[in-house]
Amino acid sequence: MSKDEAIAQLISVFRQYGYEGATLARLSKATGLGKASLYHYFPKGKEEMATAVLNHLSVWLEENILALLRGSGKPDERIRAMGKNVNQIYDQGEQACLLAMLSIGESHHLFHTQIQQVLNAWINALAQVLVEAGLETGEARLRAEDAILQIQGALVLARGLNDTTPFQRVLQRLPKDLLKP
Amino acid sequence: MSKDEAIAQLISVFRQYGYEGATLARLSKATGLGKASLYHYFPKGKEEMATAVLNHLSVWLEENILALLRGSGKPDERIRAMGKNVNQIYDQGEQACLLAMLSIGESHHLFHTQIQQVLNAWINALAQVLVEAGLETGEARLRAEDAILQIQGALVLARGLNDTTPFQRVLQRLPKDLLKP
DNA sequence: GTCTATACACCGATAGAC
DNA sequence: GTCTATCGGTGTATAGAC
Numbered sequence: 001m002s003k004d005e006a007i008a009q010l011i012s013v014f015r016q017y018g019y020e021g022a023t024l025a026r027l028s029k030a031t032g033l034g035k036a037s038l039y040h041y042f043p044k045g046k047e048e049m050a051t052a053v054l055n056h057l058s059v060w061l062e063e064n065i066l067a068l069l070r071g072s073g074k075p076d077e078r079i080r081a082m083g084k085n086v087n088q089i090y091d092q093g094e095q096a097c098l099l100a101m102l103s104i105g106e107s108h109h110l111f112h113t114q115i116q117q118v119l120n121a122w123i124n125a126l127a128q129v130l131v132e133a134g135l136e137t138g139e140a141r142l143r144a145e146d147a148i149l150q151i152q153g154a155l156v157l158a159r160g161l162n163d164t165t166p167f168q169r170v171l172q173r174l175p176k177d178l179l180k181p
Numbered sequence: 182m183s184k185d186e187a188i189a190q191l192i193s194v195f196r197q198y199g200y201e202g203a204t205l206a207r208l209s210k211a212t213g214l215g216k217a218s219l220y221h222y223f224p225k226g227k228e229e230m231a232t233a234v235l236n237h238l239s240v241w242l243e244e245n246i247l248a249l250l251r252g253s254g255k256p257d258e259r260i261r262a263m264g265k266n267v268n269q270i271y272d273q274g275e276q277a278c279l280l281a282m283l284s285i286g287e288s289h290h291l292f293h294t295q296i297q298q299v300l301n302a303w304i305n306a307l308a309q310v311l312v313e314a315g316l317e318t319g320e321a322r323l324r325a326e327d328a329i330l331q332i333q334g335a336l337v338l339a340r341g342l343n344d345t346t347p348f349q350r351v352l353q354r355l356p357k358d359l360l361k362p
Numbered sequence: 363g364t365c366t367a368t369a370c371a372c373c374g375a376t377a378g379a380c
Numbered sequence: 381g382t383c384t385a386t387c388g389g390t391g392t393a394t395a396g397a398c
Binding site: 016017018020021096097099100101103104105106108112115116119120142145146148149150151152153154156157159160161162166169170 | 197198199201202277278280281282284285286287289293296297300301323326327329330331332333334335337338340341342343347350351
């Protein structure tokens with residue numbers, strides 16, 4: 001298994017268990033790599049694994065969300081395109097958000113800056129679409145924050161209620177909610 | 182320190198670090214009780230502490246949220262009363278939600294049933310207010326889910342962005358959003 | 363009830379053979 | 381690169397004195 005393939009497996013552990021719950025035993029089992037192999041790829045250990053996972057997510061966001069939002073289609077279409085990929089990355093609402101999971105406990109201090117940057121990049125790109133759609137800058141920012149907020153809340157509720165329909169509902173109405181006059 | 186006073190301190194540890202991150206060292210430090218004392222109050226250890234903390238929260242919700250929602254004032258006033266206590270329990274958005282924190286990792290399996298019950302009790306009580314305000318049952322349930330969802334999402338965003346203003350905004354507009362025609 | 367001491371498993375991390 | 385073996389530290393939990 002290559003380093004990039006390993007990272008994909010590491011992500012699933014970090015976002016299911018969080019940083020403190022992501023033990024080397026779990027990371028080793030998920031990747032199929034022994035502990036020594038993990039330390040070969042990530043010499044600084046677990047913290048470097050989490051950093052690599054965050055960088056991987058940052059690239060994914062740029063390519064699969066931000067690029068679409070900066071696209072040339074109609075605002076409505078760009079937001080729907082985002083929704084499609086959001087639905088995919090969160091596995092229809094079954095999987096937690098890595099950013100949210102690394103924002104808790106002691107990992108909060110370790111990764112807060114990077115998490116904040118990624119979240120802001122997402123919000124800003126979404127707000128920019130709304131500005132192009134004719135909204136005032138401040139209102140666009142508020143609505144963009146609201147969209148991310150609802151996605152995150154839906155993921156929390158999905159786990160707590162064991163029901164992903166609120167997540168599906170949020171994604172469904174996102175375009176209309178964001179662009180309403 | 183009495184058992185009830187200890188529980189109040191345990192809550193803050195569990196909701197900051199989650200179940201796996203809530204080590205006995207942290208629980209001991211927060212309560213000021215030595216490990217042996219903690220095991221005197223909670224013979225079954227950490228799992229019993231978390232259960233006690235969840236029961237404590239369930240009682241708090243009943244007394245400080247559900248009772249208000251079942252009150253006799255106007256729907257608009259009951260929802261505002263709820264918002265006031267929600268703002269308090271989450272410390273203006275600074276503190277995470279215990280239910281959300283215990284919904285992750287291995288604690289999910291341990292406490293899922295109780296967490297689901299508490300969330301549903303909250304949603305149902307809120308939906309009932311909306312029904313009394315004239316909304317159709319299904320729509321009331323959707324809006325109530327939406328309210329909890331937004332509160333949870335705002336708490337996630339508050340940690341990720343290090344900014345509680347979205348949380349304040351959500352609480353502010355809750356009454357109008359829930360009761361709009 | 364609270365203390366000290368301790369048992370045993372697991373944690374992250376490293377060493378060295380291959 | 382991956383393996384086994386192992387280190388020091390910390391995890392939960394317990395025992396027994398006071």
